[in-house]
Amino acid sequence: MRMMRNFFPKTLRYQMLLLILMIVSVPILLIGYTVKIQAEKALLQEKQIKLFGIARLLDHHLGNGFDTILSERHMLDEKRFDKIKALNERLASYTDIVAAVNVGVGVGYYSKELDAIITYGPSDTYANKVGISIEKLHPGRKVMETGQSMVQFGKLVRGNIMNVMLPIERNGQIVGYIWANELTDDVQAQLKVMDKNIVWSVLIGILVGMMLTVGLTNRFVKDVEEIKRGLQRLRFNLKKPIVSMEGEIGEIVDEINHMAQSLIDARSLNENIMYSIADGVVTVDTEGMITTMNQAAQQITGFTLEEVIGRRYKEIFRENDQFHSLLLDTLVSGTNHIGIEINYPVKEKYIYISISTSILIDSHNKTIGAVVVFKDLTQQHSLQEQVYRAERLAALGELMASIAHEIRNPLTAIKGFVQYLQNVDSDEERQEYMPIIIKEVDRVNRVIEQLLYFARPYKTHYMWVNINELIESTLVLVQNKTTRHKVEFRLFLADSLPQVEADAEQIRQVLLNLLINAMQAITDKGSVIIDTWQPDPSFVCVRITDTGNGIAEENRKKIFDPFFTTKSAGTGLGLAVVQRIISAHYGQVEIESQVNEWTAVTLKLPVVHQGGKHDES
Known part of the structure; x- marks a missing residue:
């Protein structure tokens, strides 16, 4: 295949010449071949008709048959050799005349009864064949058996011939057959002359066709070359159109020039769009x-x-x-x-x-x-920051009221117990109330610590974190003897999850808060399901689903508010801290819930941190 490509012409001119040569020569060759086959067939049919005509002349000359000739000569009771000789003397002169008139043709009679060649003209060449019996597989025997004429090509008595055989039928009986044949060498000589004339005719036709088509294609190739040069100019300068031409080629040139102008317009439009x-x-x-x-x-x-x-x-x-x-x-x-x-x-x-x-x-x-x-978005971002600070200031008043409420209760209790203990001399009573005072102080301290974390998170340290490994290590902190009989943890972690750029300890705190909330939501027995997946190349998602009490519709808008809680011992800062950390990571938190059935918290974290390596929010 590669060799064919190497020899295939590369230029349009020679490709067209090759194509035209094929278009012109192939039909002429096919026609020439068809004419040759038809001529050979017609010649052979003509030869067969001629030879059958000669055989019928011989059949007519035989008259009533071999027995009539022998009876006229009183030879019916003679020996086989004598009968053959008598019949040959009677018929040989006519077969010689027929053979002489038709040069190159061999004719003769064959007797079925005597099983011998009676005559073979011209006798001066084939007299030695008289009296010979044909072979058992000779087609002449089939002619005498079936009574059907036959044409045979091949090597017979006189050599390679085309032989026609006509059965001799007298009184309803096949008494022999007549043949007329011609050497195939003579037929082939005639065919060669005819083939030579056909070949010359084909070659002359191809030559004339090539001369005519070359003249017609020169103008076409010239136009194509001009288009080629024009396209090369357009490659570097679209403002230099191709010279106009006539006919269909001219229409093509006009379309190319129109397309070049469209490209100029499109380029100008793109430049204007890019500029504007x-x-x-x-x-x-x-x-x-x-x-x-x-x-x-x-x-x-x-x-x-x-x-x-x-x-x-x-x-x-x-x-x-x-x-x-x-x-x-x-x-x-x-x-x-x-x-x-x-x-x-x-x-x-x-x-x-x-x-x-x-x-x-x-x-x-x-x-x-x-x-x-x-x-x-610099100006927009600055305005958003200002709005955010204003919102924080607005929320600060509400926050302070909540803080005062959360701290006032334990402080009131501490004050009351201290005043009481000032007037008590008994150590037993002091030992009884001192743990209560310490417990209330710890409560105040815990509220203050969470408040400080919410208001001012620790400095973030971003690194590449494997979320699946972080989930598994955090789960160890919440799985213990007291939770195993109550909560079943099921993990469905994506295998091909990429690492994300995040602060591992802060994300661990988020997971810990959510897992604790999920376990606390389950009052009897239930399960916590943790899924991870990647919705698109830029983000990774974590979902924690529990089969707990769910969240009432009226509370869903408040769950991220500081100090809002439905738990008797809760501070209400857990989910607020979760949202604070995820927002600092430029992520999203979504919560779905069905009362008394389930709650699902979904975290969406960017794979690459979008705010810079040392952002502090």
């Missing part, structure tokens, strides 16, 4: 080199095209502890990032943006680079 859109767009090639940056990107980042085009993206937007490029991550891993909000390094500062990245592919589905589209 408010979002920044930056593209890189497969090596991470910046290839384009639109006007909005220049304004947002402060860089000019001269400063960035042809330079590596990571050299301009440097990766450090606060920034890891999602664009380069997309280029390496092929993972798209959609709507991620991060701190982004620009010229001499950081800004807060919403960013989306994706792979760039060409028409052959081959990666040619990556693109990042981003929107500056």
Whole structure:
């Protein structure tokens, strides 16, 4: 196959010549071959008709048959040899005349009764064949047995011949057969002459056809060459159209010029769109080199095209502890990032943006680079922070009231017991009330500790964390002898879950709070189911489901409020701390519940931390 490609013409001119040669020559060759076959068939039929005609002349000349000739000569009772001789003398002269008139033809009679050749003309050549019996498998015997005429090709008495055999029937009896044959060498000589004439006719037809078609295709090839040169010019300059032509080729040229103009318009439109859109767009090639940056990107980042085009993206937007490029991550891993909000390094500062990245592919589905589209949310983020601080100040009054309530009760009890103990001299009474005072002090201390954690979490230390392993290690803290008879823990952890960038100890605190809440919600016996999965490449999900009492509809809006609790001994800060930690990780917390049946808490954590390595919220 490769060898055929090497010999196949590469240029259009020679390809068309080869195609035309095939188009012209193949039909002519087929016609020539068909004519040859038909001519050979017609020639053989003509020979057969001629030989059968000769055989019928001999049959007519025989008259009433061999016995009539022998009776006329009173030879019926003679010996076989004498009968053959008598019949030969009577018939040989006629067979010689017939053979002489039809040059190259051999004729003769065969007697079934005498089982011998009676005559074989021309006798001067084949007289020695008279009196010979044909072989047992000779087709002449089949003719005498069946009474059917036959044509035979092959080696017979006189050599390679075409032999026709006609049965001699007298008085309803087959008494022998007559043959007339012609050497196939003579037939082949005639066929060769005819084949030679056909071959010459075919060659002349192909030559004439080639001469005519070459003349017709030269103009076509010339036009195609002009189109080829025009396309090469358009490759570098779409504003140089191909010269107009006539006919269908001209229509093709007009369409190409129209398509070039459409490309100019589309390019101008794309450039206008890229220039006018408010979002920044930056593209890189497969090596991470910046290839384009639109006007909005220049304004947002402060860089000019001269400063960035042809330079590596990571050299301009440097990766450090606060920034890891999602664009380069997309280029390496092929993972798209959609709507991620991060701190982004620009010229001499950081800004807060919403960013989306994706792979760039060409028409052959081959990666040619990556693109990042981003929107500056710095001002919006600043306003949100102000609103958030205002909301925190508004909530602070409510929080202080809750704190005062939570602390006033144990302080009132402590004050009462201390005043009472001031007037008591008995050590037994002091020993009785001192543990109560200590218990109330511990209660106040616990409230203050959780309040401090809620108001000002510890500094986060981000690292790559295996969520499944973190769940299993946290579960050890809650599984003990007192819980095993009451709660069954079932794990359905995804095997291919990626690591996430998070603070392991804070996520452990979240899991611990949720597991404790789940166990406390189960009053009798039940189960806690823990699932993990990855809904998309950017996030990992954890769901903790218990078969407890559920959450009443009127309480669902309050479950994240500090100090709200339905438990007699609870502080109401557990879920508030959970939400605080997950929000600091740029994640989400969702709670679903059915009263007296189940409650499911779902955590959605980003795989890559979106706020920087040292964010503190």
